[in-house]
Amino acid sequence: MGIERLSGLVSSAMSAALLCAASAASAQAPREQTPVRPQGLMVAPRGSTPTASAGAPPLPPPALPPPARPEGTRQVATPSQQRGHGRLFQPQDLGMLEGPDREAWQKPDQVMDALGIGDGSVVADLGAGGGWFTVRLAKRVGPNGVVYAEDIQPQMIEAIQRRVDREGLHNVSAVLGEADHPALPVGRLDAALMVDTFHEVEDTRSLLTNVRAALKPGGRLGIIEYRTEGGGPGPSREERIQPGQVIRAAEAAGFRLMRQEQFLQFQYLLIFTR
Numbered sequence: 001m002g003i004e005r006l007s008g009l010v011s012s013a014m015s016a017a018l019l020c021a022a023s024a025a026s027a028q029a030p031r032e033q034t035p036v037r038p039q040g041l042m043v044a045p046r047g048s049t050p051t052a053s054a055g056a057p058p059l060p061p062p063a064l065p066p067p068a069r070p071e072g073t074r075q076v077a078t079p080s081q082q083r084g085h086g087r088l089f090q091p092q093d094l095g096m097l098e099g100p101d102r103e104a105w106q107k108p109d110q111v112m113d114a115l116g117i118g119d120g121s122v123v124a125d126l127g128a129g130g131g132w133f134t135v136r137l138a139k140r141v142g143p144n145g146v147v148y149a150e151d152i153q154p155q156m157i158e159a160i161q162r163r164v165d166r167e168g169l170h171n172v173s174a175v176l177g178e179a180d181h182p183a184l185p186v187g188r189l190d191a192a193l194m195v196d197t198f199h200e201v202e203d204t205r206s207l208l209t210n211v212r213a214a215l216k217p218g219g220r221l222g223i224i225e226y227r228t229e230g231g232g233p234g235p236s237r238e239e240r241i242q243p244g245q246v247i248r249a250a251e252a253a254g255f256r257l258m259r260q261e262q263f264l265q266f267q268y269l270l271i272f273t274r
Contacts, residue, residue: 098132099233105265108136111193114261114271115222120144121190124214126182127151127197131160131172137193138169148189150175150182180206184214191215195224196234196267198249199241208253212274221255221272224264232266243268 117123121141125134128149138147149160149172157174164172177183180203184192192211201207211221223246226234234240247257247270255272262268 124148204249
């Protein structure tokens with residue numbers, strides 16, 4: 001074989017080998033793939049707000065306002081809003097009624113004298129609160145008498161019971177009454193006393209009618225309220241009431257005014273009989 005012929009064959013073989021190598025390299029190179037869009041999503045146009053597609057979970061519904069209270073219904077009243085009463089004196093404020101100078105300006109002995117309360121009397125302390133007047137009444141009537149300490153708040157009844165137990169008094173009966181009914185025995189009382197309580201009562205006629213029924217014939221009712229001109233340790237002037245209002249309410253319930261006492265510094269005392 002001539003040299004020219006051998007040289008041509010070698011050149012052809014080398015060209016073929018280079019071509020095969022290039023084809024193999026091209027086959028092994030990774031192809032650029034178009035990204036696959038997940039099902040259920042769509043692309044929002046630029047500047048728009050994305051929305052959920054059919055495949056996405058639904059959005060929660062907007063919160064609704066609470067249902068309106070049906071007409072004619074009302075909220076349950078708290079103990080301090082019982083039927084027949086306005087704003088009641090709060091048990092946690094009892095210390096305000098027990099100042100060290102109360103004995104001097106309240107004059108409990110003169111009040112009891114004016115009502116004819118003595119040994120063996122049967123009396124009621126209406127709206128007794130923490131029992132400040134109750135214990136003084138109990139000591140005045142003695143072991144042969146009875147004191148009904150009435151209030152419409154259970155916390156007050158508990159305070160009274162603790163107080164009479166501490167004082168060793170056995171002639172006191174604590175009574176949980178209602179705003180318009182003190183739950184007292186009929187025709188049993190010689191006297192009843194309301195100290196700074198009347199202005200809280202809304203249904204005065206019902207209350208006083210029931211108090212009158214609890215009194216014996218000739219029994220007496222004493223009502224003490226703070227003077228409307230202000231002064232003293234009592235409630236605000238807006239909560240105070242004129243004596244005339246008390247008199248009209250008592251007479252509407254069948255009471256008769258006996259007299260108005262003037263010996264109290266900050267209060268007035270009205271005495272009625274049935």
